[in-house]
Amino acid sequence: MELILRNITHSYGETEVLEGISFNLKHGEIVCIIGPSGCGKSTLLRFIGGLERPDSGEVLLAGDPPSGSLNPLTYIFQDFALLPWRTVEGNVSLVLEDHGIRGERAKAIIDDVLARTKLSDFRKALPRQLSGGMKQRVAIARALSVNPAVMLMDEPLSALDSQTRELLMDDLVELWTRERFSACYVTHNLAEAVRLGHRIIVLSRRPGRIREVVEIDMPLSERPDRIAELDRLQRQVWQIMREEARQADLEIADVA
Amino acid sequence: MSHDLAHGGSPIQRPIDAANARPVPFRGGGFRHRKLGIVSPIVFAVIIALWELGSRSGIISDIALPAPSAALAAFMDLVHTGMLWKHLGASLYRLVLGWTLGSLLGVAFGLAIGLFSLARAGLLPLVSALFPIPKIALLPLFIIWFGIGEGSKVATILFGTFFPTVIATYGGVDNVDRNLIRMGQSFGLSWLSIVRKIIIPGALPAILSGFRISASIAIVLLVAAEMIGAEFGIGSYILMAGSLFALDQLIAGVAILSVMGLIISWAIGRAERYFLNWRT
Amino acid sequence: MLKLTRRKFGTVALASTAAAVVGAMTLSPAVAADKINVGILSLASHSPSIIAEERGYYAEQGLEVEFVSFQAAQPMAVAIASGDVDFGLTAISGGLISLADKGVIKVVGGALQEYDDIEGQKVIVSKKAHDEGVKTPADLKGRTFGITTTGSSFHYMAHKIADKEGFDRAEIKLKPLQKVPAVIAALKSGQIDAWSIQPNIADNLTSGPDVVEIGSISDYIPNYQVTTVFTSTANATDKQDLVKRFLAALSKGIADYNAAFVDKTMSEEDTAELVKAIHKYLYTDQPLEKADPQIRAGAMRFNENARMNVASIEDQLEWFKSEGLVPEGVTMDKLVDTSFVETF
Incomplete structure (x- = not known):
């Protein structure tokens, strides 16, 4: 299944946030959307998942979702969005219950996704007992359980410390290598973008337009060993963003 | 540090004067609560002992305040005559019925106000207008509407507990993390599932603290409720003691209310610990 | 001191x-x-x-x-x-x-x-009770009677009526309502059957359709x-x-x-x-x-x-x-x- 974005334009009241965004997300591809604060990255992601509607332009789905996909477009949130009153397995079963999956079938799925995210030992734990990285792994497990076609990841690692971030990036790469999911990955962190993205879409400051698209054809699995090359790439992208980021930083005051 | 760096980029090398080293003064004490479980019984005991002593020695005149022993004797009279259970039974019936109905209705209306714009626009001003009305002022009306039997008594407590519950509930719904709701929507959960599994549990802490307040209000209103044609009940017992100027009975009755308050507060504390164990 | x-x-x-x-x-x-x-x-x-x-x-x-x-x-x-x-x-x-x-x-x-020759406190009943046959204070047996508080003069009067009419005091069901306006409201709406009160209030009530006079207190408590x-x-x-x-x-x-x-x-x-x-x-x-x-x-x-x-x-x-x-x-x-x- 593919995602096609056509000419997305949106404004909140007088403030124009996005202008003329068009790109395609191919099957099995991770597209990182990067840009300065307030450029409308997260808004764009909400349009893609159908949580909000753009003023003009459209988001199209091409092709059928994989069979057995309960929720083709599935989010991973920055703040994990776990229900604090449910255990790890309860949080996963939450999204299965509405599809009528209970009992043995649910247990099988939960066992599977918890194993894939290395959480099998924590199924009875409450979110407050988990570290930030584990919480995000629970969120990932929850997302995996509905067998998504596209993962919509909204700064999923931003709330974590840098070591945890590294570990989780490794986990994500490993997961992708096995599952080959497609993902739209919004971040403001260049290191994440160059580690995880097959393509990096750089947005300009508000109103967000596509400033540059950077293709990275280095396989994800090889990237940890080719840090120097990635560093160069990262600096290159930073050069593109730098002036935008500076301007955005001066502007941000009147956005809030 | 910036000063040093300006000079040479590295710290100035000087021998450490270890002989004159002294511990850093501790400044972090105070402002922290320790659990001192035995203090409150001691405070109670001391106050009651001083009170009893004052009464016996005549410093506290018995028309100013009866001795604790006199109040206890009045209480024992209640126990021996079996009237305690009659009074307690009547009051508990009114409290439980009024509070339960008031809370159920309050939660229902609070959820409606929290969930539906139409209900919020229509009911919220009404709730805000009716909440501050002292229910005692409406007693004559309640007599006409609900009669002088159990109806008006239960109604007084019901009205008194309804409004704080409504406000606590819709406040709790408003405070449920919007991201959790968005998460539910993003996974395609039905409206009912989102309400049942996300909004109600998320509002539960606020609802329970609303219960704490409404239960206290219910006890406060018990005396008012039993002003109207009540033969039995702790409130009517207190009123009767007041009109007969039987201060020992008055104090005994007030103490019973106070103990009821303690028990309810304890029970709600237990409920909070049970239902809200997921909180840090 | x-x-x-x-x-x-x-x-x-x-x-x-x-x-x-x-x-x-x-x-x-x-x-x-x-x-x-x-x-x-x-x-x-x-x-x-x-x-x-x-x-x-x-x-x-x-x-x-x-x-x-x-x-x-x-x-x-x-x-x-x-x-x-x-x-x-x-x-x-x-x-x-x-x-x-x-x-x-x-x-x-x-x-x-109370003096025999002067109009004194009156026994009054609700229209409803009157229709049900409470025509004299003797009929108050088994009826409800409004009082302000336990131990008030109303309480005394109710019992004196019972004593004189020869039925048990407990047969008049007393309803403490704390305040005179509450008693009036209860009587007018038929929530209670009877009450006794000074003539100026009684006359005011009986002039309306809801309350009927059925007797005088001086018959029960002479020189009260x-x-x-x-x-x-x-x-x-x-x-x-x-x-x-x-x-x-x-x-x-x-x-x-x-x-x-x-x-x-x-x-x-x-x-x-x-x-x-x-x-x-x-x-x-x-x-x-x-x-x-x-x-x-x-x-x-x-x-x-x-x-x-x-x-x-x-x-x-x-x-x-x-x-x-x-x-x-x-x-x-x-x-x-x-x-x-x-x-x-």
Whole structure:
């Protein structure tokens, strides 16, 4: 299944946030959307998942979702969005219950996704007992359980410390290598973008337009060993963003 | 540090004067609560002992305040005559019925106000207008509407507990993390599932603290409720003691209310610990 | 120290009664004998005191009177016990006897009384009860009867009816409703069957369609001493002269009241003047034309010279004891000081 974005334009009241965004997300591809604060990255992601509607332009789905996909477009949130009153397995079963999956079938799925995210030992734990990285792994497990076609990841690692971030990036790469999911990955962190993205879409400051698209054809699995090359790439992208980021930083005051 | 760096980029090398080293003064004490479980019984005991002593020695005149022993004797009279259970039974019936109905209705209306714009626009001003009305002022009306039997008594407590519950509930719904709701929507959960599994549990802490307040209000209103044609009940017992100027009975009755308050507060504390164990 | 405890008592007791009292409360002077506080309720039955003030009878006795308004008799009794108010007029209630038992207040004179020849308190029933066959007080067996509080005069009257009609006191179901307006509301709407009340209120109710008169209290409690004059024990023992002067002035007010409204021997001109004076304190929320008939209506006789029907008071005391509403040990000596007025 593919995602096609056509000419997305949106404004909140007088403030124009996005202008003329068009790109395609191919099957099995991770597209990182990067840009300065307030450029409308997260808004764009909400349009893609159908949580909000753009003023003009459209988001199209091409092709059928994989069979057995309960929720083709599935989010991973920055703040994990776990229900604090449910255990790890309860949080996963939450999204299965509405599809009528209970009992043995649910247990099988939960066992599977918890194993894939290395959480099998924590199924009875409450979110407050988990570290930030584990919480995000629970969120990932929850997302995996509905067998998504596209993962919509909204700064999923931003709330974590840098070591945890590294570990989780490794986990994500490993997961992708096995599952080959497609993902739209919004971040403001260049290191994440160059580690995880097959393509990096750089947005300009508000109103967000596509400033540059950077293709990275280095396989994800090889990237940890080719840090120097990635560093160069990262600096290159930073050069593109730098002036935008500076301007955005001066502007941000009147956005809030 | 910036000063040093300006000079040479590295710290100035000087021998450490270890002989004159002294511990850093501790400044972090105070402002922290320790659990001192035995203090409150001691405070109670001391106050009651001083009170009893004052009464016996005549410093506290018995028309100013009866001795604790006199109040206890009045209480024992209640126990021996079996009237305690009659009074307690009547009051508990009114409290439980009024509070339960008031809370159920309050939660229902609070959820409606929290969930539906139409209900919020229509009911919220009404709730805000009716909440501050002292229910005692409406007693004559309640007599006409609900009669002088159990109806008006239960109604007084019901009205008194309804409004704080409504406000606590819709406040709790408003405070449920919007991201959790968005998460539910993003996974395609039905409206009912989102309400049942996300909004109600998320509002539960606020609802329970609303219960704490409404239960206290219910006890406060018990005396008012039993002003109207009540033969039995702790409130009517207190009123009767007041009109007969039987201060020992008055104090005994007030103490019973106070103990009821303690028990309810304890029970709600237990409920909070049970239902809200997921909180840090 | 006695003064101190009494003051403290006042604060404690008052805090537990009506908040309105606190606002109206003034402190009694420690020495000045001729400056006194007199408690009144906003009822026509407190008119003689108002007349005594307006016509200068108190001034003649060298008394400077300040009126303190109360919403109910009970807080007034408490205020007198605490020394905040010096004199008051009210029915004998359980609270009053209880305070007398504690040695802080005394009944020193008589006020309103039932007389056979004067229209007195009436037994009234709701229209509903009347339709169901409650035509005389004898039919009150098994019926509900409104009272303000346990140990109030209404409670006493209900039981005296039961006693005279020969059925068990428990057969009248008493409904304590705390306040007169609540009793009126309950009676009008048929929530309670019966009530007994002074003629001016009774007439007002029976003039409407909801309430019917079925009897007179004087048939059940002849010469019932309805209200009495009372003061603190301290005044009665230490300031006898003050009490005498107060009663002398009040007696002149009583004489005027009886002449104007009960016997109607006073000239219309003077009566109108009295009504005007009373209107300064009663029914102040209504214009004089509207208040006038209410002040005149249903007047009951006050005892000349504040004479006191000790037999009636004793009967009331015995009833309170029989119901266990006051301690067994209360005696007439504790309740009444007969040294100030003529008794019978």
